[in-house]
Amino acid sequence: MAEFETALPLPRAIENAISQNQNPRFASPSNPSCTIHSFERLSGGCISNAARITLSDGQRYFVKYSPHDLEMYEAERDGLDAIRATQTLRIPQVIGIGKSRCGNSFLILEAIEAANASSISEVEFARSLALLHRKTQSTRFGYPRSNFIGSTIQVNTWADDWQTFFVENRLRPQIKMAQNRRLTTRLFDRYAGQLLSKIGNIINDPSPPVLIHGDLWAGNVIVAKNGLPVLIDPAVSYSNRELEFGMTTLFGEFGTDFYDAYNECWPLLDGWQERVKLYQLYHLLNHLNLFGRTYFEACMNTLKRFA
Numbered sequence: 001m002a003e004f005e006t007a008l009p010l011p012r013a014i015e016n017a018i019s020q021n022q023n024p025r026f027a028s029p030s031n032p033s034c035t036i037h038s039f040e041r042l043s044g045g046c047i048s049n050a051a052r053i054t055l056s057d058g059q060r061y062f063v064k065y066s067p068h069d070l071e072m073y074e075a076e077r078d079g080l081d082a083i084r085a086t087q088t089l090r091i092p093q094v095i096g097i098g099k100s101r102c103g104n105s106f107l108i109l110e111a112i113e114a115a116n117a118s119s120i121s122e123v124e125f126a127r128s129l130a131l132l133h134r135k136t137q138s139t140r141f142g143y144p145r146s147n148f149i150g151s152t153i154q155v156n157t158w159a160d161d162w163q164t165f166f167v168e169n170r171l172r173p174q175i176k177m178a179q180n181r182r183l184t185t186r187l188f189d190r191y192a193g194q195l196l197s198k199i200g201n202i203i204n205d206p207s208p209p210v211l212i213h214g215d216l217w218a219g220n221v222i223v224a225k226n227g228l229p230v231l232i233d234p235a236v237s238y239s240n241r242e243l244e245f246g247m248t249t250l251f252g253e254f255g256t257d258f259y260d261a262y263n264e265c266w267p268l269l270d271g272w273q274e275r276v277k278l279y280q281l282y283h284l285l286n287h288l289n290l291f292g293r294t295y296f297e298a299c300m301n302t303l304k305r306f307a
Helices: 002-007 009-019 070-084 119-135 162-180 186-201 241-251 256-265 272-291 293-306
Strands: 036-042 049-055 060-066 094-099 105-110 147-149 152-154 210-212 221-223 229-231 237-239
Touching: 009 036, 009 060, 009 094, 009 105, 070 094, 070 105, 070 147, 119 210, 119 229, 119 241, 119 256, 152 162, 152 272, 162 186, 162 237, 162 272, 186 293, 210 241, 237 241, 241 272, 272 293
Parallel strands: none
Antiparallel strands: 036 049, 049 060, 060 105, 094 105, 147 152, 210 237, 221 229
16 A cells, blocks of 8 residues: 555545445445555556555555556557447446546556466467357448547558558657657658558458457456456447458467467468558557557568558
8 A cells, every 4th residue: 555655545545436326235335344554566567557455354456557648548448448339348447547646547447367378378368259250240431539549549440441541540640740750761651651642552341340459469468367358448439340360460479379269260261361461550650659669670571562
């Protein structure tokens, strides 16, 4: 609890948010069971701070908090709820959300006890992911609201075709942001312009829009004690399902069992391994904008490959 002592408005706000949960075990803001007994700072987050809190009754929760606007966590809650509603994958329950007087926004989630990943959990995850995609086929690309990829706003304006959506809502905003931050070069900008003008010749498959997680790397998949995968930190949209694999192949660390199991359930179209390298560009550009020129060369190589 020592870390909270210098910022008491934050734990009080968290306790208040828990007490307002509709679960009957939290009867009122003065319920002693809602008092934070211990706070354990967790490592690994680069956008938000993370902690595991234990209440006075022993109940544990996971808390994300940061100076970012509350909208970021509202969008995350919306994405979690959207995936949960499909009843295809386990999603942590949202316990509460709010903002403290000291300026920190926060999101309180069910704490998931993690186990070691295995090939069995990868196969189970791939099958469930394929079910999520198949079950949520839609008619338009986009999403009812914008959300966030990391701390970057992700625009989800509706589009009738995939090429328009991917260019106008994914690549072009990231390229403009990088240019405004002076992270690009003239050659970079030339390749980017060439790619945007010809992208319809590269991603012209007829795949329908499906609900995707949107930020699916290994760190956003927890294997629970029962061996089942649990998804966190979504950046959802109705997109071409191949975009999902731009992130899994870039930072995913998923094995061949994962891709084999997915393809058994719903085979990806011929040539997906090549197109997915283009979809990696969206995430590389976002990392360029978030973390700087460390990612410049990777972006440049992909632009050169497809321009």
